Amino acid sequence: xxxxxxxKNGFTLIEVLLVTVIIGFVAAIATPAFVKxxxxxxxxxxxxxxxxxxxxxxxxxxxxxxxxxxxxxLGGSQINVEEGPPLKTTVAQVYTRHQLAAxxxxxxxxxxxxNRPPDSTPATPASPPRxxxxxxxxxxxxxxARGDDPGTEEAGPASVRxxxxxxxxxxxxxLADEDGHESVITVxxxxxxxxxxx
Numbered sequence: 659x660x661x662x663x664x665x666k667n668g669f670t671l672i673e674v675l676l677v678t679v680i681i682g683f684v685a686a687i688a689t690p691a692f693v694k695x696x697x698x699x700x701x702x703x704x705x706x707x708x709x710x711x712x713x714x715x716x717x718x719x720x721x722x723x724x725x726x727x728x729x730x731x732l733g734g735s736q737i738n739v740e741e742g743p744p745l746k747t748t749v750a751q752v753y754t755r756h757q758l759a760a761x762x763x764x765x766x767x768x769x770x771x772x773n774r775p776p777d778s779t780p781a782t783p784a785s786p787p788r789x790x791x792x793x794x795x796x797x798x799x800x801x802x803a804r805g806d807d808p809g810t811e812e813a814g815p816a817s818v819r820x821x822x823x824x825x826x827x828x829x830x831x832x833l834a835d836e837d838g839h840e841s842v843i844t845v846x847x848x849x850x851x852x853x854x855x856x
Contacts, residue, residue: 704797733813
């Protein structure tokens with residue numbers, strides 16, 4: 659007589675239930691930590707976005723030789739970098755003999771001889787304004803303090819101006835997420851930024 663051995667294929671019900679309970683237990687422990695990590699990531703990403711907008715405003719002010727405004731929507735999540743009005747500067751004008759004679763009402767010899775009108779300089783067209791807009795995901799701009807001003811938390815737009823030499827009024831921006839965690843970004847006179855999470 660020959661004996662046949664039966665091999666066992668598959669898992670028993672007890673083994674399947676045990677593995678399911680272990681996976682459920684690990685998921686229950688890991689999920690809150692994962693959710694907390696995602697919430698912290700939003701605040702860190704918003705902090706990087708605000709710092710990048712400040713660097714962009716600084717760079718554009720210097721390269722275009724036009725002031726740039728960094729505009730925050732307090733109580734909201736919008737940040738804009740907008741071109742500001744040009745600075746009022748006095749530029750020395752160079753005149754030809756004809757233009758000088760026309761301004762001073764004293765004709766010079768050549769104007770009398772040829773009887774032609776004074777030269778005119780064509781105007782250079784203004785370049786179109788450039789800007790940048792960013793929206794922070796799940797994070798609001800809570801407060802903006804400029805210079806010695808303690809700052810405001812009133813809803814609405816508030817701005818910081820970057821000058822053509824790259825400097826700005828020192829400022830401090832407070833960002834807050836839905837859970838009340840905050841990140842404070844401090845920017846000095848030269849536009850250098852540091853941040854601290856609270």
